[in-house]
Amino acid sequence: MSDVTLLGAETLRQAPKVLLHDHLDGGLRPATVVELAESTGYAGLPTTDADALGRWFREAADSGSLVSYLETFAHTCGVMQTEDALVRVAAEAVEDLAADGVAYAEVRYAPELFVERGLSLDAVIEAVQEGFAEGTRRVAAAGGRIVVRTLLCAMRQHARSLEIAELAVRYRDAGVAGFDIAGPEDGFPPTRNLDAFEYLRQNNAHFTIHAGEAFGLPSIWEAIQHCGAERLGHGVRIVEDIKTDSAGTVHLGRLASYVRDRRIPLEICPTSNVQTGTVPSLAEHPIGLLARLHFRVTVNTDNRLMSGCSMTSEFAALTATFGFGLEDLRWFTINAMKSAFLDFDSRLALINDVIKPGYAALA
Ligand SMILES: O=c1[nH]cnc2c1ncn2[C@H]1C[C@H](O)[C@@H](CO)O1
Ligand SMILES: [Zn+2]
Secondary structure (H helix, E strand, O other): OOHHHHOOHHHHHHOOEEEEEEEHHHOOOHHHHHHHHHHHOOOOOOOOOHHHHHHHHHHHHOOOOHHHHHHOHHHHHHOOOOHHHHHHHHHHHHHHHHHOOEEEEEEEEOHHHHOOOOOOHHHHHHHHHHHHHHHHHHHHHOOOOOEEEEEEEEEOOOOOHHHHHHHHHHOHHHOEEEEEEEOOOOOOOHHHHHHHHHHHHHOOOOEEEEEOOOOOHHHHHHHHHHOOOOEEEEOHHHHHHEEEOOOOOEEEOHHHHHHHHOOOOEEEOHHHHHHOOOOOOOOOOOHHHHHHOOOOEEEOOEOHHHHOOOHHHHHHHHHHHHOOOHHHHHHHHHHHHHHOOOOHHHHHHHHHHHHHHHHHHHO
């Protein structure tokens, strides 16, 4: 942790990064929200000034509660109800991630949120895939390189998870790498979707579950032991099963031990966790402890628009707050690449051809 003073913003931007937890409907450019509202006739925006709108999202999301935080998505989803809008948002997301130094990203969204104006679920998925392909082409044409895969979410408060899981399997050869459940956690335990998870396991498909954010250990336990989640979206409240005694010795409970022993990846989203009140402040975020204990920690953005963040800014905040250095950032990145829902050969190639040389060039 010694090279922290050397890590300028440009070094952090250039460092290859791997992003496993990023919501498509949480990452729009403010100006795009304004333009799409205009072109699609969405009249609900709080302001049509792009800078003011960016500030509005950050402030409204800074609510201390996941449920209030989620209310801001009405506006992004409101402007994402046409194929053209979905293609544009997806293409811009890829450009923005590449500009942020992201080498591999899994971007997630819930197709069921984009059918208000009559699009079919298939049309939604195909439009987003077209946008990701277009964005990837634009990045390549500009001399860059990024690999993007999709995770399809089902919303916990709706009852469509089996249907969405079936779509994740049907589109797996078209760029959909896995499945997730998102939305309000308290009151909607993961076991409500057991049929979907059972279906995915039977089909050798990958899934993560948002758990351990707005609800604690029972949610994490269900996600892993009843549902079979491969990764935990956030998972940060696993810290409730870790105690430090008066002598400073750390004791892991059985669930925390299991998560660590099985190398279950934690998709940690530091700024988002502060905004939703999951942790009181970045300085008190358990990522420092979890990293020190060698949990399989990964660093993620969650929602770049609502948090006004990027992978670069999350890395910057973590280096400033916890003293992480390049070696730690490389560890987070390799952790994430190892945990991706991408085939083994491709993961290895990204580690050996992109991540390791990228960090070596910066050292
Ligand atoms: O951090 C989160 N927890 C639970 N749900 C979330 C989070 N961030 C975004 N979502 C929801 C809102 C989006 O509309 C949905 C799919 O991307 O996922
Ligand atoms: Zn999330």
